[in-house]
Every structure is written in structure tokens, then in C-alpha cells.
Amino acid sequence: MPHKSSLARSIDRVVTSGSCTGCGACTLLADGISMRESADGFLRPVAENGHTKSSRDTIKQFNRVCPGRRVSAPVVEEGGSHHEIFGRYISVWRAWASDPEVREQGSSGGVLTALTAWLADTGQVTSTQAVAASTCAPNRSVSVRITTRQEALSAAGSRYAPVAALEGTSLSSENALVGKPCEIAAARAITSESQGSAPLMLSFFCAGTPSQHATDSLVRKLGLETNNLMSMRYRGGGWPGYFTAIDPDGREESLSYAESWGAHLGRDLQMRCKLCVDGTGEASDIAVGDFWETDSAGYPLFSEGDGESVAIARTHRGDDVIRRAAEAGVIIVEEVTLDDLIAVQPLQVKRRRTLAGRLLGRRLAGYRVPHYPGYSLAPHFTKRAVLNLRTAAGTFLRSVKSRVRGRSADR
Structure with a gap:
């Protein structure tokens, strides 16, 4: 060896x-x-x-x-504020793309697509590194460089599958980067020693990365072949949109978001995602998520409608971009508070409040866990000790059973 x-x-x-x-x-x-x-x-x-x-x-x-x-908690910039669940911010907006086509194609309000297209059209960045469906295998996701509005539209919509967004990326101040919160945190850490050289960093609320196998099995469940697809998208074409696959003969099959994510993709996440301290892009300049409507019990409604996003300016740089994009008519915004998000993002709230329990359970089972300095997880454990202890016990048992069965520690 x-x-x-x-x-x-x-x-x-x-x-x-x-x-x-x-x-x-x-x-x-x-x-x-x-x-x-x-x-x-x-x-x-x-x-x-x-x-x-x-x-x-x-x-x-x-x-x-x-x-x-x-993952270290990012520093709150001068004049900014901090929320115990959603982290640092300068301003918070309910937002959507003013262009109906962009709003329709985006996963929620099309804000990231609108900003990416605008940045390219106006020459504010040389290119934006993002993720899109592979042109030769639509069930797979790949990194792409966006330099035009059409390329931004082609990359619109979420991709719930593995892709290493930072591999081959140029972290230059002339560019922008759209990535998952963990990718943005890593990019921020890489560029932290070279002030002024970081790209504009755009992120989105993330509930975890499903296995590629989850996507492929979902395609097959719809009666299609993974190696014979013309197109495949996870969301978009409405809000939240449908998981839709089309073969070269024009046969189209789809599943609702609740079915595709809730009953399938979201059940096959990598282990690290279950231990995530930041699902809302705290290290980014701008973070965007779904501004769900909720039922009387506070659970998000996934009925189709016109997409709406929450756009959080995490830095003054991000705040400037949002305000200028709104003034240019690229996005429509109205100011809200982060407390408004507690009711419409219950998964992110629960994950933050119970993370200390999951980390404890994982460590008791003999696994190394990431270090999260500055995130103040102990107060959440103390306030909800019973819930966190139950969470720790559940994580411990699942981790031990996984090891006993000889399964990979990565599942």
C-alpha cells in the first residue's frame, strides 16, 4: 500500500x-x-x-x-444585526423576479436567477459559477459558468443532487459564486486572508444533499430510463413546481414537490447534512429561500402559486446589490423581519434548535463531528433539554445500528 x-x-x-x-x-x-x-x-x-x-x-x-x-460563525458587519436562528444580516426582504418568465422558471421567486442574469447583462461580474443539469445526462448536475441571461435561465431551478461547486472554481472578485451554504462557508474561509479578492457570494436555504441514487431511482419509479432523458428538473415551472422528466419521445412524467422531496429525495441525505449548523447561507453576501405560505398549524403549504422568496442581505455588499437590483426593476422587494421566517421555515428552525443533541448523539456513537465555533449551540440545548436529549438518543441509536450493520459511515 x-x-x-x-x-x-x-x-x-x-x-x-x-x-x-x-x-x-x-x-x-x-x-x-x-x-x-x-x-x-x-x-x-x-x-x-x-x-x-x-x-x-x-x-x-x-x-x-x-x-x-x-465552520466558524461569520462576523456581523458594522451596522448589522444577528438573529438566533438565521444568523447575521443587514436587511431582509420578501422578494421575487419582476420578469414573469424568470419568476416562473426559478425554484421560488426566481431571485437568484434574476440577479445572476442582471449581473451578467450589466457586466458587473465576468462570470457566475453555478449549477445546472448536464446537457448530455439531464439526471446529473454539473458546475457551469454563466455569462449571459440565457445561460442564467437555462440554469434556473434547484438541483437536489451531488455536485462539487468549488472544484475548478476561480474565487476572484471579478466573479460571482452561487452555492450551497457549506460551499459558501468554505469559499469564505479560503478567501478570508485576502481581503477584497472574494467573489460575490450568493447562497440559498438548503435542507441537505440527496444521493445521486435517489434521483435515479425516482426517474425509474416514473417509468423512465436515466440514460434516455431529454430533460429533467426538480422544481420550477411554478411554485414549488414539479419534479419532471421527459424522454426523447416526448413522454413526460412528474411528481409534486411534496412527493418527490418529502417522500423520496429528502429521505436519502448524506450524514453531514443531518449535522449541519448552517442551512441558510450565513457566510454569503445574499441568501435566498422559499417564503412559504403555511397552514394553521404552521406547516408549509406546497400548493402551486406565484413564487415568493426571502432574500437576506448578509453583508453590506449584498445589501447594495439587492437595493440596486430593486431600483433597476430586476426584482420586486418589500422589507420583512427574520422573525417572520420562523413560521415559514420550520425545518431550519428545528434543525438549529436540536443540532447540539444530534452532535452529542453522534459523538457518543464514536464518530468525529465538525467543530462549529461561534454558533452558540449550548443555549438551544439548555432551553430545550428534553427535546435535545431525545434527539441525541435517536442519533446515537441510528449511528450505532448503521455501524453494526456494516454500512458506510457516510449514510
Whole structure:
């Protein structure tokens, strides 16, 4: 067996503990690392032949940057505020794209698509790194560079599948980056030592990354073949939109969001997502999520309608972009408060309040867990001790059973 470098061993520890997010940040730190699909259908870093050149400084950088090792709470900028659930912010808006086509194609209000198209059209960024369906295999997701409005529209809509958004990314101030919260946190950590060089960072509320196997099995459940698709989308074409797959003969099959995500995709998440401290893009400049309507019990309604988003300006840079986009007529906004989100984002609220219990249960089962300095999880545990202890017990039992059955720690 070849001798593994210190960096390769550090990466292995993250992967085997079930803490890897598949973000691809480690590929930017050293040569010889690439992302490959694991047997479980997730993307994982692999060092060629177990080797990659790594200095002591590279190891330190990896331990600081990798969201499977550490995610530090971002600093509240001067004049900003902090919310106990949703984190730092400068301003908060209910928002949607003014262009009906953009609003229709986007996952909720089309805000990220509208901003990406506007940034490209006006030359404010050279390009935006984002994610879209593969043109040759629509059931798979790939990183793309957006330089035009049409490319932004083509990439509209959520992609609930693994993709390493940071692999091959240029983290330049001339560009923008759209990514999951963990990817944005890693990008922010990489660029933190070079002030003024970070791209404009756009994120979205994330409930976790499902396995590629989940998408493929859902396509087959609809009676279609994964290797014979003309198009496939998870959402969009309405709000929240339908999971829709079309084959070359024009046969179209679809499932509602509640069925596709709630009963299928959302049940096959990687372990690290269940231990996530930030599902709302706190490290970004702008974070966007669904502004769901809710029933009398506070549960989100997934009936079709015109999409509406919450847009959180996390930084003054993000606040400036939102305000200028609104003045230019690109998006329509009305100011709201983060307390308004507690009722319409119950999953994010519950996850933050019970995370301490999940981390405790995972550690008691013998697994390493990520370190989350600055997130003040202890008060949530104290306020809801019974709930967190029950959560810890459930996480412990599931983790032990997984190990006993010989399943991968990554599931």
C-alpha cells in the first residue's frame, strides 16, 4: 500500500466519519485531489494513489477551510444585526423576479436567477459559477459558468443532487459564486486572508444533499430510463413546481414537490447534512429561500402559486446589490423581519434548535463531528433539554445500528 500524505489522511478522516459535504474545497488547496462519485452516490475527494503534496500550512488550511472539519460563525458587519436562528444580516426582504418568465422558471421567486442574469447583462461580474443539469445526462448536475441571461435561465431551478461547486472554481472578485451554504462557508474561509479578492457570494436555504441514487431511482419509479432523458428538473415551472422528466419521445412524467422531496429525495441525505449548523447561507453576501405560505398549524403549504422568496442581505455588499437590483426593476422587494421566517421555515428552525443533541448523539456513537465555533449551540440545548436529549438518543441509536450493520459511515 502506498504511503498516504498527511493531507490525504486528513481527508480520509473527514470522509470516513461521515462529515464530508462533497463541496470540492479541498481540490483548491493542493494538486492531485479530485472529486469522484462514491458507492453511496455522493461526491467524495480522492487523492491520486493516496499521495498529494502537502505542507504543514496546507494541512492547517484544510482544517480551517473544510466544512467537514470546521465552520466558524461569520462576523456581523458594522451596522448589522444577528438573529438566533438565521444568523447575521443587514436587511431582509420578501422578494421575487419582476420578469414573469424568470419568476416562473426559478425554484421560488426566481431571485437568484434574476440577479445572476442582471449581473451578467450589466457586466458587473465576468462570470457566475453555478449549477445546472448536464446537457448530455439531464439526471446529473454539473458546475457551469454563466455569462449571459440565457445561460442564467437555462440554469434556473434547484438541483437536489451531488455536485462539487468549488472544484475548478476561480474565487476572484471579478466573479460571482452561487452555492450551497457549506460551499459558501468554505469559499469564505479560503478567501478570508485576502481581503477584497472574494467573489460575490450568493447562497440559498438548503435542507441537505440527496444521493445521486435517489434521483435515479425516482426517474425509474416514473417509468423512465436515466440514460434516455431529454430533460429533467426538480422544481420550477411554478411554485414549488414539479419534479419532471421527459424522454426523447416526448413522454413526460412528474411528481409534486411534496412527493418527490418529502417522500423520496429528502429521505436519502448524506450524514453531514443531518449535522449541519448552517442551512441558510450565513457566510454569503445574499441568501435566498422559499417564503412559504403555511397552514394553521404552521406547516408549509406546497400548493402551486406565484413564487415568493426571502432574500437576506448578509453583508453590506449584498445589501447594495439587492437595493440596486430593486431600483433597476430586476426584482420586486418589500422589507420583512427574520422573525417572520420562523413560521415559514420550520425545518431550519428545528434543525438549529436540536443540532447540539444530534452532535452529542453522534459523538457518543464514536464518530468525529465538525467543530462549529461561534454558533452558540449550548443555549438551544439548555432551553430545550428534553427535546435535545431525545434527539441525541435517536442519533446515537441510528449511528450505532448503521455501524453494526456494516454500512458506510457516510449514510
